[in-house]
Amino acid sequence: MKSRRLALASLAILLAFTVIAGVHPLATPAVAQEATKITVKVTDSGLDPETIEVEQGKLVEITFIWDHKAYPNEEHIMVLEGYNVESDKIDAQHKEATIKIVANKPGTFTFKCDLECDLHDFLQNGVLKVKTGSGGGGAALTKTKISIEPAAISIKDGKVTVNASLLDDKDQPIPKGDITFFINQSFAGRSGLVEIGEERTGPVGQARFVYEPTLTGTLKLTAKFEGMGIYDASELAVDIPASRAFQAEFGESVLPASGHSQELVELKDWAPAALISLIALIWAAFIFILYQAWRVSRVGDGGPGGDASA
Amino acid sequence: MNASERQQRLEERVLAPLTGFSQTWFIWTGCLIALSVLGFIAYAYQVRDGLAVTGMGDDVIWGVYISNFVFFSGLSMAGTFISAILRLTGAEWRRPLTRFSELTTVAALSMCALMPAIDMGRPDRLWHLLVYGRLESPLLWDILVIPTYLAASLIYLFLFLIPDSALLRDRTGVRVSGARHRLYSIFGVRWRGLPEQRRRLELGGTIMMLMIIPLGVATHSVVSWIFGLTFRAGWNSTIFAPYFAVGALYSGTAMLITVMFIFRRVYHLEEYLTEKHFQYLAILLAAFGIIYLYFTFAEYLTVTYKLEGGEDLLLGELFFGRYAPLVWFGFFGGQLLPVVIAAIPKTRTIPLLVTVSVLANIGMWIKRFVIVVPSLSLPLMPYAWGVYTPTAAEIFITIASFAGFALLITIFAKLFPIISIWEMTEGWEEEHSAAEVPPAMPPAQLAPQG
Known part of the structure; x- marks a missing residue:
């Protein structure tokens, strides 16, 4: 009896582990999983091989090898579309560059040279096919975060400079990450993110973004990283103080931050509701x-005014 | 001839075309259907292959479809607007014209409403407009106001069609098919000309008359703001809304003259659509034309005087460049000549009036085209001018839209009287009542006979 209970308890524990594993099926951090390594040569006649296949969920390392004979001055930067990742430059001196991805998106993706080199047209046909996996384990994307410290925001001559850092889960900088900046803009009763620029992080994972506001007051700035290779997407919203450039130049007395313009904005906020109400009234x-x-x-049916003999 | 004899004569004349089908009618309707089908095939081709089959591109994003849209919206203005104004002011000469006016409005507005959907390329984008559209955009204002104006015009047409539908229900009998008889019964809403029925119809009609005038003005203002609220040389104008509204009245009046002339000839309505009606409409045409010329002058003077960046290039193209033949023809042939002919009593003859009315509408279509296309062709950056030439698909769809406009009028005129019988009779009875003492019986001319 006791051994039966023990067996049932073991089964329950095993079942619980299976369920947990099912919720997050054998996902392991990208760095912990063994990578599928692929080599692509960049030759005088094109890419070799042109087509590579991997299974979905795998950590993949693609190494591009500069292998020219007749074109010694060729240099390339290889990009893989769909995964937003690009290699370091390869040339006669630096012959190898590797990109890493977690192949989490099934489908067909192009890899190609992104520089205007002599062989440019021959280096546009690389294809990565990510086949839907058999349901086995997969590598997880590395978590990322964007950091904008208060000290990283400075204002001079009406321009706001923001230094955004892109870091991985171990606070290591992520270079070559594209960070897109938005401000939360409201107009006539609606609000949404309006893109105001994009910057790429440098070797220490920092992107410097300069913005010249055309609005006054405190603005909500959102920085978004859409993910890249093995890195997951992340975003951060911060408040930035803003004033018009000409105000900084001529002083606040020219146009106060909260003046008639604010009333106009508020008036516009009512416009959609007024329009809808008017249309509704017309349809009524x-x-x-x-x-x-x-x-x-119905006249004549005995209803009000329904005197057929009238 | 008393009112009842006059009514009988009018009924004979107006109802006769409803029951017979001539060979000419079949040929005319067949041609219109064929042209409409060709346009539909061109549209199917456009849906399959995308807007790449049109001459539009990423610089000139609007072409003949939007020109047609503005043109048809203009045609729709005059009809109901004129009908409502004349009814409200009690102008007696309106009576034979009102049905033409209302019909022209509905037919034009139906074609107008189709144009943005065709211009979008994919029809499912209309749904996106409703779901994702932003009320801040004049494009969405258009989407709201055009169906509203169309609904208003349909209701307006329907209301004043009730007594005539009841008349058809009671008079046509076995001379029409069962389906048509049912149609007349539905549109006749059991009308028997009872005082309570008249009271309710008058109430609804008066409200519609009061509503349709601001709605018409709003529609054409909104159409103008699609351009006027966009940063573009040639569109930066504060007078676009009244400019478009007056242009709409001008082209709509010209179309009314043309449509009336055709029906007068084909249905032999000379007794009812007299020279006097054409004379009055000519005076309206001249008045709207003069105001439109004034707006044109004011618009170009301010722009030409200031010559802001971009405007000088655009004006050069318009007046001396590749659009010059269109612009000058539009001005002289489409505006000046019709105004002169319509304004001088001696030249105000029916053939001349019809000729200049057709010219006025050709000129107004050209005017819409030169408002839409050259401004978009003008590069915003120092690049080459955009080039736009309508393709075969666009031309077929445009022809089909005009054929569709004519087809709607043709089919309506085969189903319902093109002259409002009850309004004519009402006028005669009022005339009779005023002449006799004591006054005649209250009008009950639409009670079923026999």
Whole structure:
């Protein structure tokens, strides 16, 4: 009996582990999983091989090898579309560059040279096919975060400079990451993110973005990283103080931050509601008129005014 | 001839075309259907291959479809607007014209509403407009106001069609098919000309008359703001809304003259659509034309005087460049000549009036085209001018839209009286009542006979 209980308990624990594993099926950090390594030669006649296949969920390392004979001055930067990743430059001196991805998106993706080299047209046909996996384990994307410290925001001559850092889960900098900046803009009752620029992180994972606001007051700045290779997406919103450039130049007295313009903005906020109300009113009148036409057909049926002998 | 004899004569004349089908009618309708089908095939081709089959590109993003849209919206203005204004002011001469006006409005507005959908390329984008559209955009204002104006015009047409539909229900009998008889019964809403029925119809009609005038003005203002609220040379104008509204009245009046002339000839309505009606409409045409010329002058003077960046290039192209033949023809042939002919009593003859009315509408279509296309062709950056030439698909769809406009009028005129019988009779009875003492019986001319 005791051994039966023990067996049942073991089974329950095993079941619990299976369920947990099922929720997050054998996902392991990208760095912990063994990578599928692929080599692509960049030759005088094109890419070799042109097509590579990997299984979905695998950590993949693609190494591009400069292998020219007749074109010693060729240099290339290889990009893989769909995964937003690009290699370091390869040339006669630096012959190898590796990109890493977690192949989490199934489909066909192009890899190609992104420089205007002599062989440019021959180096546009690389294809990475990510086949839907058998349901086995997969590598997880490395978590990332964007950091903008208060000290990283400075204002001079009406321009706001923001230094955004892109870091991985071990606070290591991520270079070559594209960070897109937005401000939360509201107009006539609606609000949304309006893109105001994009910057790429340098070797220490920092992107410097300069913005010249055309609005006054405190603005909500959102920085977004859409993910790249083995890195997951992340975003951060911070408040930045803003004033018009000409205000900084001529002083606050020219146009106060909260003046008539603010009233106009508030007035515009009412516009959509007013428009919808007006249209609704017109349609209500249509219904009333059609009701009159319907009443015409009921006259004489004993309803109000329904005296057929009139 | 008393009112009842006059009514009988009018009924004979107006109802006769409804029951017979001539060979000419079949040929005319067949041609219109064929042209519409060709346009539909061109549209199917456009849906399959995308807007690449049109002459539009990433610089000139609007072409003949939007020109047609503005043109048809203009045609729609005059009809109901004129009908409502004349009814409200009690102008007696309106009576034979009102149905033409209302019909022209509905037919034009139906074609107008189709054009943005065709211009979008993929029809499912219309749904996106409703779901993702932003109310801040004049494009969405258009999407709201055009169906509203169309609904108003349909209701307006329907209301004043009720007594005539009841008349058809009671008079046509076995001379029409069962389906048509049912149609007349539905549109006749059991109308028997009872005082309570008249009261309710008058109430609904008066509200519609009061509503349709601001709605018409709003529609054409919104159409103008699609351009006027966009940063583009040639569109930066504060007077675009009234400019478009007056242009709409001008082209709509010209179309009314043309449509009336055709029906007068084909249906032999000379007794009812007299020279006097054409004379009055000519005066309206001249008045709207003069105001439109004034707006044109004011618009170009301010722009030409200031010559802001971009405007000088655009004006050069318009007046002396590749659009010059269109612009000058539009001005002289489409505006000046019709105004002169319509304004001088001696030249205000029906054939001349019809000729200049057609010219006025050709000129107004050209005017819409030169408002839309050259401004978009003008590069915003120091690049080459955009080039736009309508393709076969666009031309077929445009022809089909005009054929569709004519087809709607043709089919309506085969189903319903093109002259409002009850309004004509009402006028005669009022005339009779005023002449006799004591006054005649209250009008009950639409009670079923026999």
